[in-house]
Amino acid sequence: MRFFKFANESAIWRAVAFGFGVAMMPLASPAETSHAIAMYGEPALEPGFSHLPYTNPDAPKGGTIRLAEPGNFDSLNPWVLMGNPVWPIFTQPGLVTESLMLRSIDEPFTLYGLLAESVEAAPDRSWVEFTLRPEARFSDGSPVTIEDVMWSYETLGTKGHPRYTSVWSKVEKMEQTGERSIRFTFNTKDRELAMLMGMRPILKKAQWQGKDFNATGLEAPIGTGPYVIDRVDAGRSVSFRRNPDYWGKDLPVTRGLYNFDTIRYDYFGDAAAMFEAFKAGEIDVWRELVASRWENSFDFPAMRDGRMVKSEIGNQRPSGIMGLVMNTRRPVFQDWRIRQAMIEAFNYHFINATLTGGKDPRITSYFANSDLAMRPGPAEGREAELLAPFADGLLPGTVEGYVLPDGGERVLDRKGIRSALKLLEEAGWSVRDGQLRDAEGRPFVFEILLNQSGSAMRTSAETRQIINIFVEALRNLGIRPTVTTLDPAQYVQRTNNYDFDMTWYERGLSLSPGNEQLLYWGRSGIEQPGSKNWMGMDSPAAEAMISHMVNATSRDEFLAAVRALDRILTAGRYVIPVSFSPISRLAHRADVHYPAKTPIYGDWPGFMPETWWQEEKN
Known part of the structure; x- marks a missing residue:
């Protein structure tokens, strides 16, 4: 769910x-x-309970x-x-x-x-x-x-x-x-x-x-x-x-x-206008995602005089995934080395410090911040057993362990750029006359698609700031992407039909993943409009892990299947992840x-x- x-x-x-x-x-046998x-076992609340434990009945x-x-x-x-x-x-x-x-x-x-x-x-x-x-x-x-x-x-x-x-x-x-x-x-x-x-x-x-x-x-x-x-x-x-x-x-x-x-x-029109309406008292609740803004942007009259207050609410759910997704239906992003090169060029350390003051943690995997997340290092035990039949088709890092690059403190992360250039050269691309080209001389070009209203978790201004820093880094690789901003209706139409190269992507995940994972990552979404498989992944191993999840007969089996899926998704290098708020x-x-x-x-x-x-x- x-x-x-x-x-x-x-x-x-x-x-x-x-x-x-x-x-x-299973329920008790026979059917009851x-x-x-x-x-697992019995529901926490027995028949005749008075109310859900997280509600106030009065x-x-x-x-x-x-x-x-x-x-x-x-x-x-x-x-x-x-x-x-x-x-x-x-x-x-x-x-x-x-x-x-x-x-x-x-x-x-x-x-x-x-x-x-x-x-x-x-x-x-x-x-x-x-x-x-x-x-x-x-x-x-x-x-x-x-x-x-x-x-x-x-x-x-x-x-x-x-x-x-x-x-x-x-x-x-x-x-x-x-x-x-x-x-x-x-x-x-x-x-x-x-x-x-x-x-x-x-x-x-x-x-x-x-x-x-x-x-x-x-x-x-x-x-x-x-x-x-x-x-x-x-x-x-x-x-x-x-x-x-x-x-x-x-x-x-x-x-x-x-x-x-x-x-x-x-x-x-966008989240920035919404925040101004909140400050003016026209909206009653505001969810703030950025730690630095939470500390520095709430000094306005309604907050000072007590008409507004701040609350922090913890949770135990996964981070989900948020960042720039690469559409593997497009030839430019079909090679995992190119996707890894994009991740290397994305200077997360500098971007996070610029946007959040460096206080929010990075998304390290799709189920980070929960017991469902893959563990550091190589897969072991039942998790390794589930992945073993698919070993030949798994990308490097899936079984051995995959770690995202940190990036550098300065706007230009030279180490990341060198790593990206090496990967691009291995994939058949090289810089000639200041532009990245393939063996036939064709330039490396792609479009970054954005929604002018921003997203559920980022304002359009914040997203654009991230894109601007990333685009500048790509120039050092001889890549000059086109950035296109659309109104919400046009954006929904294009993303529903996977008509993009790269775009902003957000997917919340729960503590009870199951069949909906096929809608997110299943091969039917490669062509069927409206799925959340924006990356266009086609992974028999991922679908097998989802099957294990929905048929698990113990929590250990369930955890092994979800952690194995997390490895496949993360090492797939489909999304350049940013930070999340715990x-x-x-x-x-x-x-x-x-x-x-x-x-x-x-x-x-x-x-x-x-x-x-x-x-x-x-």
Whole structure:
């Protein structure tokens, strides 16, 4: 399973958002009906629990919280590939639409019943069955039926975004087994599927009859969640209003959640404009990613007089990957030596000192900052055994160990440039008349594509500063890349279709990686639009490790598979990584609060604004 974000409220979750993968252990044999489903042993919360441990069941209801997004939107349908949707509908789980089960962000491998009152799975996870709660209702008051569930699953699986269609192909049969029960039988050995089937949004079938599900538009979806879409100013803002008749307001899994009467998202040209709006009091929460800015850029009136405060929230989740991705579909980046040369030329030490004061750590691998990360040095034990059958096709450093170059303190890292030139020469390139050329005299050229609105975790100005330093370094190699900046709609269209050489890339990873890893790194994404395999990697070894992950029968086996995958990804040299923040830094209005007990995922989808509340003024 999976899902990050910072300067804006949910764009990050898309940098992370498409699925929470989960590898799992068997349930007790024979199959047993339960209130929850877990990877290892029993769920932490027994039947009859009062509330999730990271919520405040006594939180007052009421008030408004104002959040922000960069760019704009043209659609209220985030479940298809088309359009530029309002992402909070998708990335804030349970806000407007709900699923059969609810993910606990305090347990990586546990789901609790939401629309479903119970779940039952075969001992080998070859099938899973859910039973709907009889009281479940859509926001218009109509009951949720098995017909709505079946229609939602089939429609998303056949017409929806690739994050849904890729999993649907593994469903052999979907059948109604009772008045309120539904069973999914699988055609693939994949222990995670039983969990994934509990996490699809349930839509109202009647609303979509006679309509093109793939069309973009601003018709508000009818869901079962605690909020309905209240007001929409196309491309500029969207407001969610708490439904006083929400059917699930008294459930243990929702107690203490969804406390604000109104949640409003305003859209801005970029993150810099958003920060100015926050300083002016027009936004209530700001996520700061850069340690030096956290220390030096928050001396403004609202912070000095106490209207705003700063909070730091820890977590135990992986760093994920962030930096410049190289598209191996393009000949210029197909040779790993060229990709390593780009990494050598990227003076990380100087760039990190310039942007963050050198206080944030570097991303050393895709699962860094967690137990899932590959260990230093050569692979050992079960990890080495899993990699052994693919040894001939693995890149140097995968098994032996791979370490990123540090870079130098000065803008020109001569050691890195020398290493890069050597690798380029080995790959058949040499500098002639001040320009890098191949044996036929053709110049080394490529384009760096950027989004004018920046990204979930970097403003456009920060990204451009990184690019400028990198471009200057490349001149020392006889390389003069073209830098192209596009508006968000154009950028999304080109990246969805992999029409770029190099671009900024962000991918959040969770403590429970699973099937979504195929959407990120699987070979189907080489040609299928809309995947997160922007690098175009085609690795049988990576796909084999993902298969081991989703079929693991012990935590040791799971860890070995994820760490082996981490080695393959990191030594693949697909991304030039930058720094990450090991904590979440949130500046926010002083009268909005979060529970003292924060989840292991920290500031993650399902935490803010779901667990937050507003204190009444005295």
